[in-house]
Amino acid sequence: MLASIGTKLVFDAKDESGNDQLWSFDTNFGSISGSIFNDANHNGAKDSGESGLAGWRVYIDLNNDGVPNKNEPTVRTSSSGFYQIDDLPAGKYTVRQTRISGYAATTNESYRVTVEALGNVVKKFGNAIAGTVRGYVFDDTNHNGVRDTGEAGLFNFRVFIDLDNDGVLDLNEPTAHTNSAGRYEIADVLPGDYRIRLKPKGGYVSTTQKSFGVSLSAGGTSSKRFGVALI
Ligand SMILES: [Ca+2]
Ligand SMILES: [Ca+2]
Numbered sequence: 590m591l592a593s594i595g596t597k598l599v600f601d602a603k604d605e606s607g608n609d610q611l612w613s614f615d616t617n618f619g620s621i622s623g624s625i626f627n628d629a630n631h632n633g634a635k636d637s638g639e640s641g642l643a644g645w646r647v648y649i650d651l652n653n654d655g656v657p658n659k660n661e662p663t664v665r666t667s668s669s670g671f672y673q674i675d676d677l678p679a680g681k682y683t684v685r686q687t688r689i690s691g692y693a694a695t696t697n698e699s700y701r702v703t704v705e706a707l708g709n710v711v712k713k714f715g716n717a718i719a720g721t722v723r724g725y726v727f728d729d730t731n732h733n734g735v736r737d738t739g740e741a742g743l744f745n746f747r748v749f750i751d752l753d754n755d756g757v758l759d760l761n762e763p764t765a766h767t768n769s770a771g772r773y774e775i776a777d778v779l780p781g782d783y784r785i786r787l788k789p790k791g792g793y794v795s796t797t798q799k800s801f802g803v804s805l806s807a808g809g810t811s812s813k814r815f816g817v818a819l820i
């Protein structure tokens with residue numbers, strides 16, 4: 590070491606070409622590093638044979654709004670899925686990954702961490718190739734359970750994945766509204782077996798099953814339609 594200036598340490602070292610270089614780092618600073626990986630078996634851990642995901646963004650979410658803002662330190666993962674955010678003053682931070690369409694998280698998408706001076710915190714993010722549930726809700730005017738010519742799609746019905754199969758839409762359950770054509774789509778769902786349910790709406794009765802079991806595969810799509818009719 591050549592010098593200590595305030596909280597900075599300055600070193601004299603040779604670079605790859607053998608030239609003298611001055612290097613410095615601040616002893617108040619720490620870092621966060623880790624990886625983003627394809628969690629093929631959905632267990633939340635990076636197992637042998639599971640590859641890194643390149644080019645994904647990791648950032649310090651200073652205002653904790655779930656969005657990378659201009660002043661927030663941001664890096665992208667390397668070809669092996671590795672990331673490192675340096676030069677963080679010691680303190681508490683939320684480190685967050687941005688999700689890429691077509692994947693579902695198998696671990697936390699953010700972590701609250703304490704960075705110490707000269708310390709490094711390691712956090713991994715797991716993601717798996719997801720599936721999609723889509724379909725429509727239609728006005729089954731003749732109550733036969735089938736969409737016949739002239740039976741319209743219905744706007745603003747709600748379909749959800751009833752994770753705990755209690756018949757109720759809970760806060761953590763993926764959901765979508767139907768559009769003006771009666772179509773809904775719930776994307777980025779982790780592959781697995783689910784119960785898809787239509788949320789009841791006052792004035793309507795179901796003319797098809799009120800819920801369906803689906804087995805969703807990686808990259809797969811499952812299509813379910815719900816018939817309802819005015820009481
Ligand atoms: Ca795994
Ligand atoms: Ca933010």
Ligand SMILES: [Ca+2]
Pocket residue numbers: 729730731732733734735736737740
């Ligand atoms: Ca019908």
Ligand SMILES: [Ca+2]
Pocket residue numbers: 751752753754755756757758759762
């Ligand atoms: Ca539920």
